[in-house]
Each structure stands twice: as structure tokens, then as C-alpha cells.
Ligand SMILES: Cc1cc2nc3c(=O)[nH]c(=O)nc-3n(C[C@H](O)[C@H](O)[C@H](O)COP(=O)(O)OP(=O)(O)OC[C@H]3O[C@@H](n4cnc5c(N)ncnc54)[C@H](O)[C@@H]3O)c2cc1C
């Protein structure tokens with residue numbers, strides 16, 4: 001019952017999502033190996049080798065894997081699949097991109113975004129924007145799983161697995177990476193931040209998001225948004241929290257000028273504490289908020305910044 | 314070039330989903346059903362390609378019950394040329410849908426298949442990628458922008474860190490994200506016209522595909538409900554609660 005975990009990284013840093021998937025994989029019972037596919041990713045492999053519960057790290061270091069292009073990831077993972085009963089990846093845009101290709105080629109269903117390992121072949125996953133939870137049992141064949149990382153603990157450090165270098169698999173030559181435009185931010189990543197402050201259509205403009213930035217800087221928070229705020233062009237697409245955006249579960253989620261549509265709630269309702277600021281006391285967000293403030297955000301948010309300063313933040 | 318657009322009939326995104334008391338699934342009796350919202354974006358993109366003279370024919374396909382023909386009609390009213398309904402009352406998993414679509418692609422030979430990134434009922438986010446793999450084609454998932462050439466397509470993708478552009482050889486599969494376009498509403502004359510457009514009726518067996526599920530759903534339950542908390546009167550009170558009661562700042 002060996003498992004292969006596909007590491008999420010940017011060639012420099014091993015993403016925390018990987019350590020969460022390792023936890024999920026450990027719960028399947030067998031040895032856990034991690035595949036680091038990248039370019040110049042030796043450091044990432046070394047970081048993965050330190051994760052508790054990892055027995056071995058496979059490092060495929062090649063220009064082919066610089067950007068985890070789906071078609072090349074498929075052939076690489078398939079070349080290794082024979083030795084494993086389960087293959088797991090985080091439900092990031094990378095994992096969602098290459099894993100279904102692997103599942104299709106192995107002729108198995110992919111089990112998407114599991115939130116719980118019930119037993120070695122049985123898992124819970126949310127459906128209908130998290131309004132229902134399905135318990136599914138895998139049939140014969142290998143298990144191909146993506147993991148929603150918000151519900152699994154981060155595997156600790158202290159392990160000392162070996163790193164084995166492996167060669168590149170064949171290049172299907174079907175697609176190539178052209179370029180990317182990454183949002184630059186000094187703040188923590190949305191999916192791993194302890195505090196998230198998100199703005200919605202109520203923010204009215206991208207300029208106004210700077211009010212949230214100031215709070216975020218004080219609280220070491222990440223800034224997120226509703227779909228309406230992204231569609232309106234206030235903030236980039238990678239800010240979107242929700243059913244079809246990012247799923248977050250921070251210690252504190254502050255929703256500002258967000259009504260609380262089910263598609264938004266799907267992405268944040270597992271946060272430990274939810275606070276909401278909305279001028280409409282009937283807004284559905286208040287049905288899930290631990291602390292609700294009915295107020296005009298254009299008054300409340302600057303006031304919050306002042307109060308935080310007074311409190312020494 | 315031909316463009317194939319798979320469209321799924323799903324519970325309308327505005328409907329409040331209820332889990333059945335016997336835990337076998339969610340209650341779909343008498344609830345409003347619509348085209349998966351992402352698939353509206355796919356149809357829109359395909360129709361625009363036709364309007365720009367890049368696509369010659371747009372074919373809408375749905376795998377589902379008889380009523381899925383209404384979903385196909387919606388696509389036809391938006392501007393697709395003809396439809397294929399692969400009729401089955403069974404719940405069909407993404408892999409089986411992908412196999413059926415592959416068989417249709419083998420017959421129809423489109424240069425581009427445009428799917429939604431995710432069906433809002435099963436939230437699987439798999440079908441397009443699986444189809445691409447079965448065909449041995451490249452994919453551009455979570456598309457934000459498409460630049461279609463004669464032999465390749467430049468696809469800008471929404472990724473966790475921002476945007477990424479890939480260049481894929483045609484034929485290819487593209488799955489669409491929310492910001493690719495804004496789908497049109499079908500006009501009344503076009504709805505009338507759509508009634509005359511042909512929809513071929515098939516069954517999974519016609520394509521030699523076994524749709525028996527590979528995953529067994531043991532039960533479907535309600536998620537834990539969050540309780541509404543308290544209303545605070547001032548910003549100072551909010552911060553006090555967050556700091557001293559919840560201990561999260
Ligand atoms: C296929 C599909 C996928 C989707 N995926 C997502 C997703 O992943 N994430 C997501 O968020 N949404 C998603 N949506 C959209 C979702 O249905 C809602 O439309 C969206 O969440 C609404 O965003 P909002 O709350 O910012 O805007 P609105 O619903 O317009 O709410 C704005 C709120 O701001 C308040 N407000 C306005 N001005 C002020 C002020 N001055 N002070 C205080 N409060 C103020 C208003 O009272 C209102 O409650 C999806 C929809 C579809 C169809």
C-alpha cells in the first residue's frame with residue numbers, strides 16, 4: 001500500500017500544501033514517497049526529505065519540469081505509477097491540471113479534493129459547493145487522489161529520507177510554457193495565512209482595496225476577494241475565494257462588503273473564526289459569522305486601522 | 314475547423330441544495346436545472362470563434378437524461394449548430410463522460426474541444442483533462458484568454474499565483490474559467506431557430522462505453538452547520554472580541 005505524493009513547489013520552496021498531502025497519504029497506512037519534479041529543485045527535495053512520515057524522495061530534475069506542464073507531468077507520473085497503490089497531489093491548480101490525466105490513463109476515477117481519509121479506500125469529499133459531503137469508496141485499481149489541504153495537518157519536520165535522482169520521462173511535445181504573470185506580494189499566501197481579510201463588490205474599486213492592505217499589513221494577513229470583486233477587475237483572479245476559487249480555512253476570516261453567496265461560503269466556511277462587516281443586516285454572511293458588524297465599510301475599515309494602531313499593531 | 318462543446322445539465326446555481334434524509338444523495342425532485350455555468354462560457358467562446366470565421370461548425374454534446382436535450386437546445390439557441398444527446402439515466406462519472414466524448418471526437422474530428430473547468434454539482438474538475446489524456450492531446454485548463462491559430466492555440470490560464478500562458482498544438486482540449494468571456498442570453502428569434510436545429514440521440518452503448526461507476530458512493534450527508542454568532546456594535550468591540558474572546562489577533 002505504498003503512496004506517491006506529488007510535491008507542490010516553485011523550484012525554490014516546498015509549499016506547505018505538500019506537507020498536508022503527506023499527512024493524508026500517511027493515513028492510508030503504507031510507506032510514503034514524494035516526487036519532486038522541477039528544475040534546479042534540489043533544495044525542494046531536501047525539504048521534502050525532512051517531512052515526518054516520508055520514506056523516500058524521488059527527484060526528477062529537468063528543464064521539462066520547470067513549470068509542471070500537465071502533459072509532461074503525466075508521462076513522468078505514469079512511468080512511476082507501477083510501484084504505487086495510491087498517487088496523491090494537492091488540489092492546487094497544478095494538481096487539478098495533471099492528476100486527471102494520470103487517472104484517465106490508469107483507467108480509474110480521480111477522487112477529487114478529499115477532506116478526510118475514512119479508511120484506506122474510503123474518503124469524504126464535498127460536492128455541490130460543500131452543501132453536501134459524499135463518502136466514496138474506491139474500486140479496484142490505483143487510487144488517484146487530490147487533497148483539499150485545509151483539513152489536513154501539516155506533517156512535521158525531523159524526518160531524514162533519502163533523495164534518489166531519477167531521469168526525465170518522455171516528452172510528448174504537445175505544449176509549451178510561454179510565460180506567466182505572477183502576483184507579487186510580501187504578504188503570506190492566501191491558502192496558508194493565519195488571517196485572511198477579503199473584500200467584495202461593496203469595496204467599489206481596486207483603489208479601495210488598499211484599505212484592506214493596510215489592515216492586512218498590521219495583522220500579517222493575506223488579502224482575498226469574492227468573485228464579484230475579481231470580475232469587476234478590483235483585484236487579480238488569484239484573490240478569489242470560493243467554490244471555484246481558493247479554499248481557505250484560516251484562524252480568522254474577515255469578510256468586508258461580501259454578501260455571503262453559497263459559492264463564496266464554500267471557500268471559507270471552515271475558517272475557525274469568521275468576522276463580517278456589511279451594511280445590510282440581512283446579508284447571508286451574518287448567518288455564518290461569529291462576529292458581525294453592521295456598518296458602512298468606508299467608515300468601519302479606516303476606524304479598524306486606527307484602533308489597531310492604538311492597540312499597538 | 315469544428316469545435317465540440319460538452320454541456321452538462323446541473324442543478325441551477327441559485328438553488329439551495331438539500332441532502333436526502335436517507336443519505337443517498339441530494340434532492341433533485343422539482344428543483345430548477347440549468348446548463349452548468351462554466352459550459353455557458355464554453356458555448357459562448359465557441360460561438361464567438363464561429364462568428365470570427367475561425368470555427369466552421371459548433372457541436373454541443375450532453376451526456377444525461379432526456380431532459381439534457383433542453384440544455385443542448387440552450388446551446389443551440391446561443392448559436393451552436395447541432396447537438397448530440399447521449400442518453401442515460403445513470404449518474405455518469407467524469408471518466409465515462411470522457412470516454413464517450415473521445416468516441417465522439419474520433420467520429421467528428423474537431424480541432425478544439427471546449428469544456429467547463431468544473432461541473433458545479435460534482436465539483437470534480439476532471440472531464441476535460443481526462444478527455445485530453447485519452448486522446449493524447451494537449452490541454453489548456455482554466456482558460457482566461459484564447460488566441461487561436463491554425464495549428465496551435467495560445468491559452469492564458471488562471472493559476473494559483475496569477476496567470477500563465479501555454480502554447481498547445483491543435484487539436485487540443487481547453488477548459489474554461491469564469492473570466493474568459495461573458496455569455497450571451499439567447500434572443501427569442503434564436504430560441505425559435507434553435508428548435509429546428511438537429512439533435513442526434515445516442516446511447517453510451519453506441520460508443521461501446523460502460524458507464525458503470527468506478528467509485529461507490531456510500532452516503533451523502535449534510536456538512537456541519539455553522540451557527541450565527543453575535544452582532545457587535547462598534548469596531549472597538551469587534552477588535553476586543555477578536556483579541557480577548559476568540560484570541561485570533
Ligand atoms: C459558476 C459560479 C461560480 C462561482 N464561484 C464563486 C467563487 O468561487 N467565489 C465567490 O466569491 N463567488 C463565486 N460565485 C459568485 C457568487 O454567486 C456571488 O455572485 C458572489 O460571491 C457575490 O460577491 P459579493 O458578495 O462581493 O457581491 P454582492 O453579492 O453584490 O454583495 C456585496 C455586499 O456588499 C455589501 N456592501 C455594499 N456596500 C457596502 C458598504 N459601503 N459597506 C458595507 N457593506 C457594503 C452589500 O450589502 C452586499 O451584501 C460563483 C458563481 C457562479 C455562477
Ligand SMILES: Nc1ncnc2c1ncn2[C@@H]1O[C@H](COP(=O)(O)O)[C@@H](O)[C@H]1O
Pocket residue numbers: 319320321322349351352374375376377405407410427428429430431432433435436437438439440441
Ligand atoms: N454529463 C456530461 N455531459 C456533457 N458534458 C459534461 C458532462 N459531465 C461533465 N461534462 C463537461 O466537463 C466539464 C467538467 O466537469 P467535471 O469534470 O464533472 O467537473 C463540464 O463543465 C462539462 O463541460
